[in-house]
Amino acid sequence: MVPVPKSNRAELAQAVRNPLAFIAERWTPENRTVRRAALTALVMSCVIVVTGGAVRLTGSGLGCPTWPKCTADSLTATSEMGVHGAIEFGNRMLTYVLCAAVGWAIIAARSQKPVRRTLTRLGWTQFWVVMGNAVLGGIVVLVGLNPYTVAAHFLLSTALITVATLMWVRTGEGEGDAAPRPLAGKAVRQLVWCLVVASGLLVAVGTVVTGSGPHAGDSSDVPRMDIGALGLDWEGVSKLHAVLAWIVVSLTFALWFVLKAVDAPRGPLTRTRELFLILLAQGVIGYVQYFTELPEVLVGAHMLGSCLVWIAVVRVLLALHERPRMEPGIPAQADPELSPV
Helix, strand or coil, rough: CCCCCCCCHHHHHHHHHHHHHHHHHHHHCCHHHHHHHHHHHHHHHHHHHHHHHHHHCCEEEEEEECCCCCCCCCCCCHHHHHHHHHHHHHHEEEEHHHHHHHHHHHHHHHHHCCCCHHHHHHHHHHHHHHHHHHHHHHHHCCCCHHHHHHHHHHHHHHHHHHHHHHHHHCCCCCCCCCCEECCCCCHHHHHHHHHHHHHHHHHHHHHHCCCCCCCCEECCCCCCCCCCCHHHCHHHHHHHHHHHHHHHHHHHHHHHHHHHHHCHHHHHHHHHHHHHHHHHHHHHHHHHHHHHHHHHHHHHHHHHHHHHHHHHHHHHHHHECCCEEEEEEEECCCCCCCCCC
């Protein structure tokens, strides 16, 4: 057991003014601790997307009819509100769990030595995105589950997953913030950016499929997205979503083929193969749910798959660079044992 150092009045005052600096002076976590904290934040970012989908799929979107309170007279759900109130309020409470996970990641990154300011900034970026999305979630309730605000709520969650993935990957790249070196040529990097753009469009069109589909999130008559002005109906936008999915799959296969042809390092190849397998599983779920009239369980699984696909796409992009380790008094150089995460 390590004795806890006693603190005088000046140190306690410093802790009040800057608690992160106070903790950092007394604790130096191992890199695996920082990595686990970043992974916890990423996992919680996905969990809250899935539970948010469960709120919608169970018709509990207005289980708490107002915000920030659950009702005009109660901060929490009451027994009279039934299961829908409990589900909606439970999802709201998970926001605090997500905040705790992000806070843990910030504290661990801030306390690491040497200090990696990039990790700390990524942690704080997650925090502010969570706060913004919490407010947007309240607006979703106040406007009666307007499908456009619901879509924006999901897209902001995707932005949170992007930052959380970036922080998690960066915790496995060594000890410094040195500039990365590319592991692939310009043509390969351009192909990957095409993959990223196509995947982003796939996710965005997926929100339109959901916003115009039958799962409105509440048992009452909630308006759906009006896509008739674009000359599309729900089946038409679903087919567009499927076409984009095949484009992403094709780009992923082409990328894997090119990486094999140029004898690329193991990291990019591994990440590309993982993305391809996730896309295949997501495609199976997507087609089955389409032809079985969107059962709630499969729709929820498809939402989880969307998170995993995007994480895999971001990891492919990041795997194209390698960040060298920094040793005191030694110029920066790539670690031959370091494989991109």
